Amino acid sequence: MSKKLLMLLPHGAEEMEFVIGVDVLRRCGVTVTIAGLGDTKIKCSRDVIIHADTTLDDASKTDYDAIVLPGGLGGSKAMSESSQLGDILKTFESNGKLIAAICAAPMVLLAHSIALGKSITSYPSFKDQLSGKYKYIDDKIVVVDGNLVTSRGPGTAFDFALKLGEILVGADKVKQVASGMLYNMNIHN
Template sequence: MAKVLVPLAEGCEEIEAVTIIDLLRRAGIEVTTAGLRPGIVKASRGVQLVPDLTLDVALQDDYDMVVLPGGMPGAAHLKEDARILDLLKKMATAGKYTAAICAAPMVLAEAGVLNGKQATSYPGFLDGLPGVSVSGAPVVQDGKVLTSRGPGTAMDFALALVETLAGADKRQQVEAALVRP
């Protein structure tokens, strides 16, 4: 079974965080949520999220994928955290998956993960970055890097993550149970 780490920073976008965690878990994927610091994480709209672990404890394990929820100032907090940047670099070097939505693809860019890649983000967060081909698509996968636009694309993004880690059949199974139009 695939193992995924979802770091949670103060000010993250709750729709994105919860949708990613929920759909991956529906697919039977092991998801660990980790707060950048101990305690409850207050998301961008005031929803309180309780991480499974602190990031320091979570980093003692290995993961197949790291997924960064966006939202501001959550994505900025991720970008300012050296532990997150180091983890993303290690994941990319090891040929493992990195993923980010909304403003968080800027964190992938800061870690050098988007160099020579096509990616998408919330409008404006990747504009003008050298080495990144910016797309307006809702979800973009370029090799082992997946990116998405924002809260409105969170479900499509999470389903793409399911398909990447567990296959098209599992994605269809999860999506059918959601009764999407």
């Protein structure tokens, strides 16, 4: 049975982090549901319009193995202000499910008091804000601490997505997917 992942899509999301994440995880065989925050027609940070599969309201009625928060300043601000998302993240955390955030999105975790005290990384400009509540790691592009996975930015999106794939479906499948994309994991590990 395929693993199920909920990928958030708020207005102002970072397109590369979002699209690379969805694409790589679907190639890995993960069932990815794209949930728009507020509506289904979302304008991303570089004015790319993406149509979500559903809204967060509707998606929240289904059970998932993982949730992913893409970065982007506007998107992270919108996710930080969503009490509904905060409740969903708290449920994921209390159930030990996989929570992942990239770039500015670890600020969403802080806003909702998720995974406090765990090792984390983010886009470098958020280090000072996150360091007080988390063990900040700035020498790795993807940081895994239990059920929490974080990464640094658009340039680390493939590594982030492949790490999520590895956790959800295993290293063998991820190596196959990476090879098919001509992604050299030896250079990046």
